[in-house]
Amino acid sequence: MAELIDDLRVGDEVELEIGAVAHGGHCVARHEGRVVFVRLALPGERGIVRITEARPGSFCRGELVHVLQADPQRVSAPCRHYRPGGCGGCDFQHATGERQRELKAAVVAEQLRRLAGLDRPVTVEALPGDGFGWRSRVRWAASPSVLDRSGPGIGPRAARSHQVVGVDGDQPCLIAAPGMSEVAAGLTPPPSAHRGRRPGAQPDRRRDGGRSRRPEDPEVTLCAPGLDGSDAAEVVTVWSGQSGPVVTETVGDRDFQVAADGFWQVHPAAAVALTRAVTEAVADVLPAGGLAWDLYGGVGLLTEVLCRAVGPSGEVVLVESDSRATALAEQNLARHPQAEVVTGRVEHALDTLPGPPHAVVLDPPRSGAGREICRSLAALGPEVIVYVACDPAALGRDTATLAEAGYELTALRAFDAFPQTQHVECVATYRPARGSATASS
Template identity: 55%
Template sequence: MTERIEHASDPGDLTADQLAVGSVVEVEVGPVAHGGHCVARYQGRVVFVRLALPGERVRVRITDARRGSFCRGEAIEVLRADPDRVAAPCRHYRPGGCGGCDFQHATPARQRSLKAAVVAEQLHRLAGVDREVIVQELRAAVAPEPAARPDPDWHWRTRVRWAADRDDHIGPRAFRSAVVQDVGPDAPCLIAAPGLSEAAAELSAPRDLRRPAVAAGVGVGGVQRPGRPNRSQRGGPRGRRAADPVRPPDPEVVLVRRPGEGPLAVWTGPDHPSDSLPSTRAHAGMPAGGPTTVAADRTVAHPDAVQETALGRTWQVAADGFWQAHPAAVDTLGAAVDRMLEGRLPAGGTAWDLYGGVGVFAEVLARRVGADGVVVTVEGDTEASRLAAANLADRPQVTALCGAVEQRLGELPGRVDAIVLDPPRSGAGAGVCRQLADRRPAVLVYVACDPAALARDTAALQDAGYRLAELEAFDCFPQTHHVECVAAFVPEPNRD
C-alpha cells in the first residue's frame, strides 16, 4: 500500500551528513518516542518522524537538521502502511499543517497503545521501573445537542487557544511555523467542541479590534492588556510560551464552550502595535486592563470566571485559566485520586493539595478527611488561588494558600497523612520530591500530564524512600500524543 500524504520527490542518494532542512529520504520507522514522534535511522543517524507509525516504511522530509546530531522530519509518503493506519479526516492534518492532532492517522485503540508504550518506556529508562501500562478510554457526552457528533474521540475539547494573525486568520498555528490555519465551518477543528470553530470564524482578527464590531450575533470588544500571564496552560504563568525575539507574538483567543450558554471568547496576549484600545474599552464598559470576552449576542465585560461542573458541584474558573479540556477528565481524574487515597487517608486526617489550581483535588481530599480534618491547597497563580478559596468556601477544613510550592512547603503543618500534587508539565523536580518524602505521608498521589516528568520524579521519590504502588493512565486528549497519568507512591518498608 502506498499513501501519498503529499507528493514526494525522488529522495536521491544523500549521505547522513548531507541531511538538511528540505531533504527527502526513505526510512524504516521504529518505536514511538516521547513527544509523538517515532524513531527512525538513516545510515545510522537518528531521525524523529512525525505522522508515521512503528513498522512503516515512509518517505520523510527533514524539517530540522542539527549538525552532528539527530534530525526531525515529517512523513510525506507512506510506502508500507501499518494495519492500524487510517485516513485522517481533518483538513488541517498534513505535513506542515496544524500539528495538534499528531496521532490522527491511527485508530483510537492504536493511539492508546502508543501512549501506553511511551509511559512504560519513560518509566523504564528514567526510573528503572518495569510496569505494564494500559491507557483507559474516556467516555462522556461531549455536548447536549442531539446533532453533536457522538464519537467521543472527536469534538471533545471544550477549551481551545488559537492564534490570530495580521492577515485575519484565526486558528491553530501550523507546526513549527508562523502560519495560522484558518478555522471555520468549511474547515473546522474536529476536536473542538460544537460551536467553537464557528465562533472563531465569526470573530474579527486583531486589526479590527480597534473598534467594536458585531458579526453574526457575536460582539467583539477588544484585546487583553499586554503582559497578562497565559493561565490556560497547566502550571499557571510558568506555562507561557517564550517570546520570539524577532517576531512579536500575535494575540490569541481562548474559546470556551459553556453548555446551554453558547461559546465564550477571551482575547489574550500582546496588543497589535497599531491598535488603539481606550475607546474600545470605554464602549465595552470594560475596566482598564481587564480582559475582553465575547459571548453569543452580547459583549461581556471583565467576567471574573466562567462556570464549570465536575465532582457533583460547580466551579468558578478564570476564563483564560486552566481547566481540563475534555468534559470527562476532571471527574475521571478525581475518581482515580480518590481510589488511591482509599485506606491511606483517614477521616480527621491532614492532607495537602499542591499545585492545586481552583481546588478540584482539595475537594476530593476534603470529602475524605471530613469536617474534623485539615486540607491545605497551594497554588502559585493568584487568580486561581482566589477562586479555589471561593469555590471551597463551604469546606471550612480547607485553607487556600497562594505562592510557589517550593516557598510554601516550610509553612505547612508538620504532620501530613496524604499529599496530592498536580505539577506543571516540567514536573515537581527532585528538590520538591525530597521535601515531600521527608514529611513521610502514607501516600503521595501524583497527577501527571507528561510521562517524562513523571518518570524523573518517580526516580527522585524512589531515591527518597518511596515506591510506585499504583498507576493509571487516561486518554484525556484523543487524536494527540498527550496522556494523563495518576500515580500513587507509598513508603518503602524499613525506610522510616
C-alpha cells in the same frame, strides 16, 4: 563509534523504516546511522520521509509524506488541517483510538524505564466520547493577515512553526468544541491584544518547535463551559491582555467557578476520571480527621476530593500560585470549613504549611515538581503521595527522585484525556518503600 554522515538537507525525501514511538508525538527512524524523528508515522511502517529540520552533527526531523507499508490500524485523518506541513495541534489522527492509546502507553512505559529504571506495563484508558469535539478550551493565535482577511486568520499553530492555521466553519478544528472554529473565524483582535507587533512587520518563518511564541501575535482563549457533547456549546472568548469572565463547570453533583481563561481540565470527562482516581488512591490511607495537602490546586477540584476523605474534623491545604484561582477556590470550597487556601508558589510555601501531612496530592504543570520539591515531600513522610502528571518525562524524572527518597510507585493509571494528540494524563500513587525509614515511621 561510526561517524554520522550529515548528508540530509531540509526538503530531501528518503525511504525509511519507522521504529518505536518516542515522547513528543513522533517515531524514531535512522538514515545511515543518523536519528530522524518522524511525524505522521506509526511504528513498523515504511515510507517516504521528507526532512523538515537538519542540524549538522545532530538528529533530524521529518514527516512521513508517502506510506509504502502501513500499520493495520492506520486510518485516513478526518481533519483537513492534519497533513504534512499542516496543523501541530494533533499528532496521532492517522491511527485508530486504540492504536493511539497503545502509543501513549508505550511512551509512559518507556519514560518510566529510562528515567526511573522501572519496568511496568502501562494501560491508557479511554474516556467517554468519540475522540473529537472534546477540547472545551483552546488558546489560538491571530495571524498578521487576520485584519485584512488576506490570509489564514485565527487558529492553532502549524507543527513546529509560528505559522497560524486558520480555522472556520468549512474547515474546523475537529478536536475543538463544536462551534469554536465558527466563532474564531468571526473574531478580530482588539487593539489591546496586539502585544507590540511593529507596523508592517513580516511573519517570522523560523521553525523552532513552537517553544517560543512569536510575541507579537495576539492570542485568544476560547472556552466552552459545561461542554458535555449533548448540545452545541456556548463559546466564551478572552483575548490576551484581557481578564476573562468566570464560568461554571460541573463535576458530578458539584459546581466549580473557573476563570474562562484559567486552568481547567480540557476534556469534559477528565475531571470526573481524575477525581475518581485520586479518591481511589487515598481511600485506604487517608484517615477521617487526617491532614492532606493539595499542591498546584487550581480552583480546588482535588481539594474537594480530599475534604470528603478527611471529613469535617480533618484539614486540607490547597497551594496555588494564581491568585484569581485561589479566590475562586475559596468560593468553591466554602462548604468545607476544613479547607485552607494558600496563594503562593509551592516551592516557597512548603515550609510554612501545617504538617506533616498524611497524604499529598500534587498536580504540577508540564515541567513537573522537580527534585527539590519531591525530596522535601518525601522527607515529611506522608503515608501516600498522589501525583497527577500531564507529562510522562516529568513523571519519570520525579518518580526517580521519589524512589531515591524512599517512595515506591505502587499504582499507575493513565487516561486518554487528549485524543488525537500525543498527550496523556497519569495518576501515580507512591507509598513508603518497605524497609525505608520515613518521618512518620
